[in-house]
Amino acid sequence: MLHPPHQSLQVAAVPQQRVPVGDRDQDAPWHTEAVCRRDEAGLFFAPSKEPTAARLAREAAAKRVCARCPVMVECREHALLQPEPYGVWGGLTAAERRVVLARRRRREVELKKAARAVAAAG
Numbered sequence: 001m002l003h004p005p006h007q008s009l010q011v012a013a014v015p016q017q018r019v020p021v022g023d024r025d026q027d028a029p030w031h032t033e034a035v036c037r038r039d040e041a042g043l044f045f046a047p048s049k050e051p052t053a054a055r056l057a058r059e060a061a062a063k064r065v066c067a068r069c070p071v072m073v074e075c076r077e078h079a080l081l082q083p084e085p086y087g088v089w090g091g092l093t094a095a096e097r098r099v100v101l102a103r104r105r106r107r108e109v110e111l112k113k114a115a116r117a118v119a120a121a122g
């Protein structure tokens, strides 16, 4: 797992997977514009033994931060591609990312099946 963007991306060696968005500096790594770079409230990662209600409230607060982040798309894709196993990234919790990844895998399988069917039909 790489360092999370929320605190240590300033020093982390994160792959520069960037998707051009708007007027952003296209030469800068996406995480330089992360609004969570200084997560002083500790919103993005669970402390140990966090009660469920507290976790849900913390994750909702983290998602509100993500919703106003200019690099949400890049962050989400980074977390899905790694994949990042913990924390809120790109507005998704780890559980939500697992669901997205499972959907992508199912879709890939369906597309391969469809391609084979088309090829077999000649």
Ligand code: SF4
Pocket (backbone or CB within 6 Å): 005, 006, 034, 035, 036, 037, 044, 065, 066, 067, 069, 070, 071, 072, 073, 075, 076, 088, 089, 090, 091
């Ligand atoms: S989308 Fe959320 S987790 Fe990702 S960089 Fe922005 S604020 Fe941080």
